Amino acid sequence: MSMGNEESVKKLFTAESAKVDTNKGDAYYADLYASCQARIEDLKKLAPLNNRVDFTESIEDQGLGRRDFLQWASATTAMLMLPASFTPLVAEAAVLMNRVPVIWIELQDCAGNSEALLRSDGPKIDEIILDIISLEFHETLQAASGHQAEKQMDEAMEHFKGKYLLFVEGAVPLGMDGQYGTIGARGETFVDHLHRAAEGAAAVVAVGSCATFGGIPAAAPNPTDAVGVMDVVKGKPLINIPACPANPSNMVGVILHYVLTGTIPELDSLLRPKFAFGYRIHDNCERRAHFDAGEYVEEWGDEGAKNNFCLYKVGCKGPMTFNNCSIIRYNEGVNWPIGVGRGCIGCSEPDFWDKYAYERPMANANIKAPTGGVEKTVDEFGLGLLTVASIGIGIHAAASAVAGKREDGGEY
Amino acid sequence: MKAKPGYKQVKRRSGALRIIHWTNVLGMMAAIITGLYIADPYYQTFIADPAVDKYVMAWNRWVHFIFAIIFDVTSILIVYLTFFSRVDKAYKKVIPNKQNLVEFWEVFLNLITLNRRKEFSSEHSDSFNTTYFFIFHFLMIWMLLTGLQMYVHGLGSGISSIGAWWPWMLHLVTDWTLPVSSFLVGSTATGTNLMDVRIAHHTTMWLLITWVVFHIYYQFWRTIFWKEGDISIIVGGSKYVKIEDGEKN
Numbered sequence: 001m002s003m004g005n006e007e008s009v010k011k012l013f014t015a016e017s018a019k020v021d022t023n024k025g026d027a028y029y030a031d032l033y034a035s036c037q038a039r040i041e042d043l044k045k046l047a048p049l050n051n052r053v054d055f056t057e058s059i060e061d062q063g064l065g066r067r068d069f070l071q072w073a074s075a076t077t078a079m080l081m082l083p084a085s086f087t088p089l090v091a092e093a094a095v096l097m098n099r100v101p102v103i104w105i106e107l108q109d110c111a112g113n114s115e116a117l118l119r120s121d122g123p124k125i126d127e128i129i130l131d132i133i134s135l136e137f138h139e140t141l142q143a144a145s146g147h148q149a150e151k152q153m154d155e156a157m158e159h160f161k162g163k164y165l166l167f168v169e170g171a172v173p174l175g176m177d178g179q180y181g182t183i184g185a186r187g188e189t190f191v192d193h194l195h196r197a198a199e200g201a202a203a204v205v206a207v208g209s210c211a212t213f214g215g216i217p218a219a220a221p222n223p224t225d226a227v228g229v230m231d232v233v234k235g236k237p238l239i240n241i242p243a244c245p246a247n248p249s250n251m252v253g254v255i256l257h258y259v260l261t262g263t264i265p266e267l268d269s270l271l272r273p274k275f276a277f278g279y280r281i282h283d284n285c286e287r288r289a290h291f292d293a294g295e296y297v298e299e300w301g302d303e304g305a306k307n308n309f310c311l312y313k314v315g316c317k318g319p320m321t322f323n324n325c326s327i328i329r330y331n332e333g334v335n336w337p338i339g340v341g342r343g344c345i346g347c348s349e350p351d352f353w354d355k356y357a358y359e360r361p362m363a364n365a366n367i368k369a370p371t372g373g374v375e376k377t378v379d380e381f382g383l384g385l386l387t388v389a390s391i392g393i394g395i396h397a398a399a400s401a402v403a404g405k406r407e408d409g410g411e412y
Numbered sequence: 413m414k415a416k417p418g419y420k421q422v423k424r425r426s427g428a429l430r431i432i433h434w435t436n437v438l439g440m441m442a443a444i445i446t447g448l449y450i451a452d453p454y455y456q457t458f459i460a461d462p463a464v465d466k467y468v469m470a471w472n473r474w475v476h477f478i479f480a481i482i483f484d485v486t487s488i489l490i491v492y493l494t495f496f497s498r499v500d501k502a503y504k505k506v507i508p509n510k511q512n513l514v515e516f517w518e519v520f521l522n523l524i525t526l527n528r529r530k531e532f533s534s535e536h537s538d539s540f541n542t543t544y545f546f547i548f549h550f551l552m553i554w555m556l557l558t559g560l561q562m563y564v565h566g567l568g569s570g571i572s573s574i575g576a577w578w579p580w581m582l583h584l585v586t587d588w589t590l591p592v593s594s595f596l597v598g599s600t601a602t603g604t605n606l607m608d609v610r611i612a613h614h615t616t617m618w619l620l621i622t623w624v625v626f627h628i629y630y631q632f633w634r635t636i637f638w639k640e641g642d643i644s645i646i647v648g649g650s651k652y653v654k655i656e657d658g659e660k661n
Contacts, residue, residue: 213603220600228602269587270603280568294468296453313453320606322565350603351594355611361452382618389622393629396526400637403526 022081029083036089036260040096043259048098048134055095058128069094072126079253079328080265081275093260097133100259101164103156104138105197107190108181108217108226109170113208114140116245126248126332133255136164139183146185157200165258166201167251168194168229171210171217175225194232203237203264204229205254209347212240212272219353230271237264240271242323244347249328250276270350272322281318281344284326287311305341315359316343323348419652422535424645429493432486433646439479439486440624444617446476451614480559487552505542515539523630527637534638535653544627551620558593558613561586562606 059069073091077084106114117127118141135141136156137149144152156164170190173180178189188196198204206229209215217226230238241250254273257265265273282288290296290310297304297314310316318326321344329336337344346356415421425433448454449472494502505512518532519540532538564582572578593608635643641652 214601218601222600231602278568280565283566283568292470293466294453294456294470294472295466296456298456317607320562320565320610346605346607349607350605351599351601351607352605354600355605355607382615382621385618385622386625389625393626396523397629397633400526400633403528 029085032082032261033086033089036086036093039260039262040089040092043096043099046099055098055129062128064128076249076253076256079249079275079324080257086260089260090256093256094129097129097255097259099134100255101134101136101156101160102167102255103136103153103160103164103197103201104141104167104169105193106139107168107170107194107211108173108224109208109210109215111140111169112245113169114138117248117251126252129252129255136160150184150186153197157197161200163202164200165255166197166204167207168197168204168211169207171214171226172229172232173217173224173226174232175223180224191232194229198233198236201236203239203258204233205239205241205251206230207241207246207251209242209244209246209352212242212270213350213352215244216353219351238271239264239267239273241276242270242272242348243325244352247276247323247325247328247330249332250324268322272348276324277322277348279322279324279327281321281323281326281338284324285318285338286326287338308341311338311341311343313361314343315345315361317346317349317352317356318344321346321349321356415652418655419640420655421650421652423650424537425649427649428489430646430649432489435482435486439483440620442475442479443483444621446472446479447617450476477563480556480563483552484556487549487556490549502537502542502545505537505539506546512539516543523633530638534640534642541630544623544630548620548623548627551616551623554589555613555616555620557586558589558609558616561589561609562613565606 059066070087070091073094074084074087076094077087077090080086080090082090104114137153139149142149142152172178172191172194174191178191181190182188183190183193206212210217210226211229213228214222214226215228217224218228228240230240239254241247241254243250250273253275254265257263257273265275268274268277270277282291285291287308287310290308291312295304295307295309297309297311299305300314312319316338318338325336326338329339343359345359346352349356450469453469505515515532516539518529519538522530522532523540560582564579564586567579567582570576570579589609589612590604590606593612594604597608597611599605599608631643631646635641640654645651
């Protein structure tokens with residue numbers, strides 16, 4: 001809750017709904033189209049950066065045809081909330097993605113977001129695109145290590161100063177002067193590492209719940225004093241793509257938007273792109289009808305579970321979670337948590353580990369006090385309060401009755 | 413009803429206020445019963461029933477929201493009457509001036525000395541009880557705003573059946589409950605989340621139930637021990653007080 005206090009309060013007071021105006025008028029889109037086209041022409045003149053793979057070849061190598069690619073392009077155009085006429089531009093931008101340098105740094109995390117985009121069984125177009133982006137530096141993926149790796153990063157930052165997109169994965173530990181996390185041969189702390197990498201970036205993209213909101217490292221009692229990137233990096237365009245892991249489609253969406261328009265997409269009050277986080281899971285859930293009907297899975301494997309009933313009573317947090325996975329799902333539409341029969345754990349929300357992920361309805365949850373330690377449910381607290389009040393009342397009533405009788409001397 | 417000899421009848425609550433009071437009683441019961449179901453559906457619908465007959469959660473939410481809207485309206489009326497009522501301008505009793513502080517203390521002493529000491533006029537609303545009501549309305553407004561904050565996210569498209577101004581206004585008026593709830597509930601993360609609002613809403617329900625328990629007890633206690641028929645204030649609108657020496661009936 002510590003996000004740049006004044007600024008965040010201002011944002012909250014001026015926040016509009018998550019809705020993106022998808023009809024801004026022909027004139028607006030004509031202008032946008034022209035400027036996107038100009039930008040793509042400019043990018044075409046640039047040689048591909050020291051990368052490597054040609055997009056079209058790469059796609060064919062994976063056994064996907066041009067038709068698959070165009071299908072993907074029109075779906076992505078719709079996801080970015082652009083008119084269908086932009087589809088050819090999106091397709092061109094995808095091919096040109098290796099013109100935009102990306103530096104990817106990893107802080108306090110499990111590398112799950114890198115895994116999400118690399119480990120898909122049969123890579124689909126989103127993953128292939130993330131393969132061919134000009135990844136200048138990625139600690140987990142590169143062969144270099146130690147001084148070599150540092151040199152590579154310094155060179156990339158120097159060479160692409162002011163042009164590269166900085167992707168950050170993982171929370172930033174601030175406790176003990178940042179000594180909870182260090183990197184490289186010089187033992188640079190994560191927070192210094194981040195500051196240094198962010199300085200020359202065109203924009204910073206925080207990927208995954210750790211980088212955006214602190215995630216699991218920041219869960220109570222937060223021993224390392226971990227925070228999200230937006231608490232550390234100031235004065236730079238910043239985009240948050242939370243979720244655990246972040247959906248590769250949304251990463252591609254953000255990069256594409258940048259390649260296509262040179263700007264970052266419209267953001268909500270938590271700096272999440274509205275095209276992805278303007279939806280509440282609950283409102284687009286395939287099991288929503290069962291919620292309204294009062295048909296719930298009571299326990300795992302019961303008759304309700306077999307009938308795909310609503311998972312609210314086994315702790316689904318879809319009603320309080322904003323993400324587009326109920327629409328686009330994961331791994332290019334293969335499936336998503338509720339689709340496989342378990343509830344949403346709200347992984348794209350701040351504080352999800354403490355407040356969302358306990359797999360019980362809120363009323364049955366043992367919500368931890370923020371500092372750890374005392375565990376008490378809201379209902380136990382309430383019932384306790386009520387009991388204390390009732391006992392007080394009981395004592396008062398009894399005393400009043402006794403005292404009243406004595407005073408009256410039996411007289412009415 | 414005619415006053416007992418030696419007593420006079422004093423008018424205390426207008427018809428409007430009494431109607432609001434009982435509307436709130438009904439609304440609160442409905443809101444708690446349905447709210448607990450929304451938080452944790454505590455009864456099961458028969459799995460064998462065809463889905464077409466069932467709309468259980470939806471009905472619970474419907475009742476919850478309808479009463480929330482009624483509460484909205486009665487709250488606005490109450491705020492208005494607090495300042496402009498012809499019978500009793502309640503705000504005058506919660507201003508912490510000397511007279512009110514003394515009265516508050518005296519009424520409190522009356523309660524804890526079990527009616528041994530009663531050195532204030534029970535003819536009009538007293539400072540203690542009015543402050544107690546003030547707390548209720550404060551909690552109630554917090555409930556409405558946190559509730560509407562959770563509600564507006566169901567209108568994620570930014571449109572509603574009565575126009576786009578409604579979700580826009582709800583965001584404008586209730587979005588501040590996000591950081592405030594995160595502060596109250598306590599959060600170690602960067603950013604604010606809707607779950608904190610929900611926890612705050614749920615906890616406040618318990619505070620309100622506790623409030624009600626004492627409220628009912630206290631009004632009955634007054635009625636029994638003061639012997640001035642206080643309970644009928646909220647039924648018939650008036651109570652009875654002893655006629656002081658030299659005063660005419």
